[in-house]
């Protein structure tokens with residue numbers, strides 16, 4: 608088959624909703640786009656453990672500590688499924704991790720903000736996991752099979768994460784005046800960065816057009832952001848709190864909430880490495896990688912020993 612025929616066959620499969628699997632022929636740019644997105648997603652899960660891990664030792668009760676521990680462990684699991692999905696595209700885990708450490712690969716802007724109070728952990732659950740799941744539900748139907756399957760399980764866990772965050776804020780919102788103020792302050796600080804998680808406006812999004820044609824993405828950045836705003840405006844009422852945007856207003860023509868302008872300068876500054884915690888986050892990941900070298904060596908030595916034993920039995 609000529610490359611043209613292969614490309615046509617590939618696009619037909621996508622149009623007919625047949626998943627692309629690792630051994631199928633795929634255009635090099637499709638492979639690279641998936642590696643880019645899946646590895647950046649994996650890095651986000653792993654770096655995302657840092658702002659929450661910060662509060663495990665300071666959670667206000669044993670119950671909250673157990674919940675937070677379970678959640679942070681889930682994020683590690685998500686990272687591992689995603690690194691594995693990425694490896695099916697012919698890149699090694701070490702290569703993807705090197706790309707993170709060298710700054711070649713990005714991770715979500717949101718994890719470059721600090722978690723200053725206990726209420727931030729609730730706000731991360733409600734808003735950050737909420738934004739993540741809004742985007743990830745569409746990814747359960749993404750065209751690359753291993754990524755779509757990983758997302759099914761991840762979404763189930765993310766939905767628990769979002770609910771626990773909301774419930775934690777609900778408790779604070781019914782508490783003392785100080786607790787209420789802490790809850791509102793966390794919402795104020797996390798709202799705009801959460802909206803930035805969906806990426807640049809569609810008109811500025813360099814990858815969206817092609818990713819939509821290949822059904823890697825099923826909804827655009829602005830569509831998902833709008834869905835998220837509409838959902839949160841209703842949910843915040845249950846908390847008796849407000850969202851920090853004076854321009855939020857129901858638009859009867861559009862059947863959606865209008866909202867204020869995102870500070871895109873701040874977004875790009877954070878993406879380029881100049882956010883409040885970028886340097887700290889990367890440093891923590893590099894240190895963890897170096898300090899974990901002995902674990903990787905021991906695991907590799909153990910695997911070699913097992914292989915040799917199995918070969919000896921088989922002989």
Ligand code: FAQ
Nearest residue numbers: 648651652655713714715716739803804806812813814815
């Ligand atoms: N931060 O052309 P587009 C989570 C970059 S998981 C940093 O629109 P695309 C779980 C983008 O990479 C959260 N960079 O890009 C959790 C591109 O640059 P590049 C992560 C961003 O890929 C919860 C450039 O801007 N989720 O939170 C961001 O079509 C709690 C142009 O943008 C995923 O990764 C950003 N926010 O659409 C863990 C989901 N936005 O790569 C712990 C999978 C854009 O060309 C605690 N990813 N950029 O150099 C996606 O769905 C897409 O990649 C988008 C961006 C929607 C994020």
